[in-house]
Amino acid sequence: MIRLNLFEIMSKRSLSSSSEKVTSSKKLRIEDSSNTENNYAGTLNTIPDGFQISRTRLVTKNHQRDLSGSCVVLWMMRDQRVCDNNAIYYAQSVASKHNIPLKVVFNLVPKFLDATIRQYGFMINGLKEVEQSLRALEIPFHLLMGDPKVNIPKFVKDHDASLLVTDFSPLRVGLGWIQHVAQSLDENTPKKIPLVQVDAHNVVPCWVASPKLEYSARTFRGKISPLIGEYLREVPLPHTNPTGSLIDCSPIDWEAALNSLQIDRTVKEVDWIVGGAKAGELMVEEFIKKRLPNYDTNRNNPTLDNVSNLSPYFHFGQISVQKVVLKLKALKKFGGAVDTFIEEAVVRRELADNFCYYNPKYDSIEGCYGWAKETLQVHQNDKRPYVYTKEQLENAMTHDDLWNAAQIQMTREGKMHGFLRMYWAKKILEWTNSPEEALSIAIYLNDKYELDGRDPNGYVGCMWSIGGIHDQGWGERPIFGKIRFMNYEGCKRKFDVKKFVTKYPPAMSNANVANNQRTLRF
Numbered sequence: 001m002i003r004l005n006l007f008e009i010m011s012k013r014s015l016s017s018s019s020e021k022v023t024s025s026k027k028l029r030i031e032d033s034s035n036t037e038n039n040y041a042g043t044l045n046t047i048p049d050g051f052q053i054s055r056t057r058l059v060t061k062n063h064q065r066d067l068s069g070s071c072v073v074l075w076m077m078r079d080q081r082v083c084d085n086n087a088i089y090y091a092q093s094v095a096s097k098h099n100i101p102l103k104v105v106f107n108l109v110p111k112f113l114d115a116t117i118r119q120y121g122f123m124i125n126g127l128k129e130v131e132q133s134l135r136a137l138e139i140p141f142h143l144l145m146g147d148p149k150v151n152i153p154k155f156v157k158d159h160d161a162s163l164l165v166t167d168f169s170p171l172r173v174g175l176g177w178i179q180h181v182a183q184s185l186d187e188n189t190p191k192k193i194p195l196v197q198v199d200a201h202n203v204v205p206c207w208v209a210s211p212k213l214e215y216s217a218r219t220f221r222g223k224i225s226p227l228i229g230e231y232l233r234e235v236p237l238p239h240t241n242p243t244g245s246l247i248d249c250s251p252i253d254w255e256a257a258l259n260s261l262q263i264d265r266t267v268k269e270v271d272w273i274v275g276g277a278k279a280g281e282l283m284v285e286e287f288i289k290k291r292l293p294n295y296d297t298n299r300n301n302p303t304l305d306n307v308s309n310l311s312p313y314f315h316f317g318q319i320s321v322q323k324v325v326l327k328l329k330a331l332k333k334f335g336g337a338v339d340t341f342i343e344e345a346v347v348r349r350e351l352a353d354n355f356c357y358y359n360p361k362y363d364s365i366e367g368c369y370g371w372a373k374e375t376l377q378v379h380q381n382d383k384r385p386y387v388y389t390k391e392q393l394e395n396a397m398t399h400d401d402l403w404n405a406a407q408i409q410m411t412r413e414g415k416m417h418g419f420l421r422m423y424w425a426k427k428i429l430e431w432t433n434s435p436e437e438a439l440s441i442a443i444y445l446n447d448k449y450e451l452d453g454r455d456p457n458g459y460v461g462c463m464w465s466i467g468g469i470h471d472q473g474w475g476e477r478p479i480f481g482k483i484r485f486m487n488y489e490g491c492k493r494k495f496d497v498k499k500f501v502t503k504y505p506p507a508m509s510n511a512n513v514a515n516n517q518r519t520l521r522f
């Protein structure tokens with residue numbers, strides 16, 4: 001048993017005052033380290049080189065600093081990679097300081113918010129690679145199956161952990177698990193194991209970027225931009241664990257794990273993109289070579305596909321945004337394109353985390369701003385020119401060939417072009433009976449088919465399109481009220497709609513069928 005006296009160093013670098021506001025502003029808020037003298041993780045006598053301790057916060061009530069135990073456990077959730085991972089960096093630094101090994105654990109749930117084999121397959125490809133990379137460093141990687149609320153407290157107890165570290169997501173399921181696990185650890189007797197959370201996903205930790213719900217990209221940009229330089233740092237590579245650390249860790253039977261999942265297997269995996277850090281890095285290289293030079297001018301043209309295609313990798317944390325941004329900046333060319341990428345991948349993406357973190361109703365019309373709820377309510381009973389069922393929409397059976405093509409792109413390829421996602425969601429508002437129904441269908445389809453689904457970006461994308469989040473009021477019109485409107489003619493002015501539609505049969509013939517049926521009905 002190792003017993004350590006860790007009172008000496010008290011970090012002055014924590015952002016306790018901003019995190020205090022965080023604690024009170026949301027139901028699922030996790031208690032953070034401001035309830036100790038300073039940032040808890042900073043008081044553990046371990047502030048790794050170049051690591052900002054404000055990336056961490058304490059989740060358990062217990063904040064004892066006399067750590068005792070045989071290992072540090074990292075519960076990997078959102079950031080499923082070995083390199084450029086601040087959660088691993090922090091956890092391993094504490095372990096090394098105390099001469100104990102690091103163990104990494106991932107809890108695979110058999111069902112997760114209706115994710116299908118498409119998303120699970122992509123994720124498991126990445127996790128296989130995580131296992132290999134960790135084993136090469138003699139770091140055990142354990143796969144637990146079932147309920148994390150039960151499994152994680154048991155794992156840390158069975159392995160006599162001195163500290164549990166985890167990463168950060170602003171979404172309610174993960175926050176709920178973490179809160180539950182923290183409670184179990186606090187109730188554990190006689191030994192209380194602290195749980196520290198590290199924001200390893202955002203360039204600027206979510207609770208540092210802003211202590212409150214931001215109204216728009218403009219207000220958020222003003223806060224995050226001055227901090228990006230400070231937080232954008234290389235994360236050192238993990239090092240090898242003490243010899244013998246793999247002794248109680250057998251290789252994972254991934255086939256059995258995959259077979260045990262209770263998921264929809266009809267939504268097939270796609271073959272144009274492969275899950276995992278290595279494939280992600282290749283995608284970054286391809287982006288730099290082929291698409292970055294014109295990213296700022298062509299990214300909104302769906303016929304060119306001049307986007308990064310990195311969102312599935314970012315979503316599963318298989319590559320870090322921070323690493324990509326550092327790489328692009330190091331090029332010292334394509335300045336306009338690099339700035340545009342930073343605006344999308346840092347400002348807009350981290351704004352989505354801000355929204356979901358500070359607004360518990362992030363996926364509901366109730367979570368929209370007052371003006372938007374009011375205007376949608378006023379137009380609730382406006383006559384819809386077309387009304388489609390969820391099934392008609394899912395099967396791309398509308399009168400609109402562009403909408404059908406976008407839907408087919410998503411169901412077939414697992415990724416709809418970003419510009420079309422806005423048009424797609426806005427038309428669902430126009431063609432269903434209520435904004436609530438529209439939002440629920442948009443989220444359902446998005447999360448069922450997109451590889452990057454179930455992401456803060458997705459909830460915010462749907463809420464922006466249908467509920468005006470982060471947007472302003474526009475000229476009033478039927479159904480939309482003051483919510484920004486988009487139409488087919490506008491798309492025709494931006495890109496060659498016919499060219500895009502032709503790529504996705506039967507988008508056009510489905511539209512003809514829908515139009516004929518309509519003619520017969522009237």
Ligand SMILES: Cc1cc2nc3c(=O)[nH]c(=O)nc-3n(C[C@H](O)[C@H](O)[C@H](O)COP(=O)(O)OP(=O)(O)OC[C@H]3O[C@@H](n4cnc5c(N)ncnc54)[C@H](O)[C@@H]3O)c2cc1C
Pocket residue numbers: 299307308309310311312314315341344345346348349350352416417418419421422425446450452453454455457458459460461462464465
């Ligand atoms: C209705 C709707 C649904 C969406 N659903 C999702 C989703 O489920 N998952 C998801 O990751 N994104 C979603 N988005 C945001 C955006 O469309 C995608 O992130 C983007 O198309 C992903 O492709 P890319 O990586 O090639 O993007 P790029 O244009 O190359 O952008 C680079 C990165 O910037 C970030 N980014 C780009 N656009 C946005 C944006 N509008 N908001 C926040 N971050 C952004 C993403 O992390 C993206 O990977 C949605 C947008 C809308 C309007």
